[in-house]
Amino acid sequence: MQTAPSPATATAATYHPPFATLAPTGMARDRALFCRSANDPVRDAAHHHAARAAASDAQYAAEDAAHHDTLALARGGDYARLLSAMDYRDNDTRAMHALVTCAQQGHALAREAVELLARTWAETHTEAV
Structure with a gap:
């Protein structure tokens, strides 16, 4: 059984052109300039x-x-x-702390590295008086 379209559905399907095609004036023109998309x-x-x-x-x-x-x-x-x-943040301090801690715990390579760094500092920062 077919029914006639109700007035609400008939008006909902009606095509209305966008605001920009109406050549509006005043407030309608301002609304036309605002494109929601x-x-x-x-x-x-x-x-x-x-x-x-x-x-x-x-x-x-x-x-x-x-x-x-x-x-x-x-x-x-x-x-x-x-x-x-090494020069960023406190990376140098943290790396040196880890190296010295390992040397104190008896790691041979860490001990050698700390000894080498101490010797290098002594050679570059001391002078005979």
Whole structure:
């Protein structure tokens, strides 16, 4: 059985042209200049936060890869990256603390390294009077 469309559904299906095609004046003209699809702050904020999250995830992934590469190089004897990181924050103090602690606990290589550093400092900072 077919029913006739109700007045509410008949008007809902009626096409209304967008504001910009009406050649409006006054308030209607101001409304026509505001295009909701181009100036949606909620959508723009969502896109901005999604882009920042993607960039942050990419940055963390790159840092993790560089971290693993640096450790692999250090295990192979290439310490350049580790040495270049010594001047940041308190990395030099923490590394020296670990080295001296290992030397005090009897690790032979750590003892040799601490002795070498002490001798080098003495050679470069003392003069005979």
